[in-house]
Amino acid sequence: MKAVEIKPGVYWIGAIDWAIRDFHGYVTPNGTTYNNYLVMDDQITLFDTVKHDFSKTTIDNIKNLTDPAKIKNIVINHIENDHVTSLGDIMALAPNATIYISGKGKKGLDRFFDTSKWDMKIVKTGDTLNIGKRNLLFIETPMLHWPDSMMTYIREDKLLISQDAFGQHFASSSRFDDEFLNCFSVSELEDAVTDYYANILMPFGTLIKSKIEEVQKLRLEIDMIAPDHGIIWRKDPGKIIKMYLDMATGKADLKVAIIYDTMWQSTEQMTVPIMQGIRDEGVDVKVVKLRADPKSLAVKEFWKSRGCLFGSPTLNNSMFPTMAELLSYLKGLRPRNRIVGAFGSYGWGGGAVRDMYEEFKKIGLEVAEPGLQVLYKPSAEDENACYEFGREFARKVKGYHTSFE
Numbered sequence: 001m002k003a004v005e006i007k008p009g010v011y012w013i014g015a016i017d018w019a020i021r022d023f024h025g026y027v028t029p030n031g032t033t034y035n036n037y038l039v040m041d042d043q044i045t046l047f048d049t050v051k052h053d054f055s056k057t058t059i060d061n062i063k064n065l066t067d068p069a070k071i072k073n074i075v076i077n078h079i080e081n082d083h084v085t086s087l088g089d090i091m092a093l094a095p096n097a098t099i100y101i102s103g104k105g106k107k108g109l110d111r112f113f114d115t116s117k118w119d120m121k122i123v124k125t126g127d128t129l130n131i132g133k134r135n136l137l138f139i140e141t142p143m144l145h146w147p148d149s150m151m152t153y154i155r156e157d158k159l160l161i162s163q164d165a166f167g168q169h170f171a172s173s174s175r176f177d178d179e180f181l182n183c184f185s186v187s188e189l190e191d192a193v194t195d196y197y198a199n200i201l202m203p204f205g206t207l208i209k210s211k212i213e214e215v216q217k218l219r220l221e222i223d224m225i226a227p228d229h230g231i232i233w234r235k236d237p238g239k240i241i242k243m244y245l246d247m248a249t250g251k252a253d254l255k256v257a258i259i260y261d262t263m264w265q266s267t268e269q270m271t272v273p274i275m276q277g278i279r280d281e282g283v284d285v286k287v288v289k290l291r292a293d294p295k296s297l298a299v300k301e302f303w304k305s306r307g308c309l310f311g312s313p314t315l316n317n318s319m320f321p322t323m324a325e326l327l328s329y330l331k332g333l334r335p336r337n338r339i340v341g342a343f344g345s346y347g348w349g350g351g352a353v354r355d356m357y358e359e360f361k362k363i364g365l366e367v368a369e370p371g372l373q374v375l376y377k378p379s380a381e382d383e384n385a386c387y388e389f390g391r392e393f394a395r396k397v398k399g400y401h402t403s404f405e
């Protein structure tokens, strides 16, 4: 896609990755975009690059606006591969550019490239750079979501270039929130934001909240937020800030996710009366089957719901491998403010439910005990027990949810 002017003299020059479905291990059903920006001021300034596969795309976009050799400054807000791997190609065309980067960013860049001939300046929060008619303000945002991360605010444009923060993995021909909503629904947009947050930013909620509050204290006027993925927040930048503050404080819907896997459909059979029991307590349910759905989707549904039930049959005295993988992934995401329980079928000695609870406690989740096990195949009596298990869990979720209101 050709360059798009997002503010007078400020251009999106990125790339749309329609086909990517595996983004460093999690599923991106809607693809993604790699956004970078070029400011045509007295000193032409580039913000970030793109994944190397799209190096030619962004360079062509630059060439349609200017001779790349005229780029005076390159601000690297984030050094992860999807944003920095075209830098070598760009520096070959703009060898006299000065790179502005955080201290941790420089350490990483020195590992990715031979930077010995590059002019690099380390910046920190509060540092400014005049590029002609505009003044840039750098704001370090370490661990959002890498140690090097930072944002840049362009005062005269009231524009925050926010790197990964406030992004979404969604390939579309729309560059702005209002354009996106001409083609897609608000819930699709919110879902994409939640998916991104749950799978990337969940561990950093406390940092996110304090960083947003720190930026709010700077009293910067922001009328546009331009992240490095997805749409640019032009119509309603306040919406994404509010969504982030809500997610950072662990806000969830009064809802239950049931995430399960099954060997011979016994555990699957248990989900039906459990779901009915939850529903009969007036709580909505979302059911996710591992191996049918990606674990990133399971994590998103887990994160949206105040309560989650995990179902796994016993295999070799422990939980099914897909469940073990999911809980390992979840542990790294350090979720909080969710209540969980476990159920599953077994044939010999059991072990899946026991081991799932052990994992819940290691993760630090609120647990609803006891879990529920069924031998071999649920009988009519077992199905009644499943139904009651669902009702009881829903009551616990409602009580737990009340403590957050």
Ligand code: FEO
Binding pocket: 078, 080, 081, 082, 083, 145, 146, 164, 228, 229
């Ligand atoms: Fe989009 Fe942290 O990279």
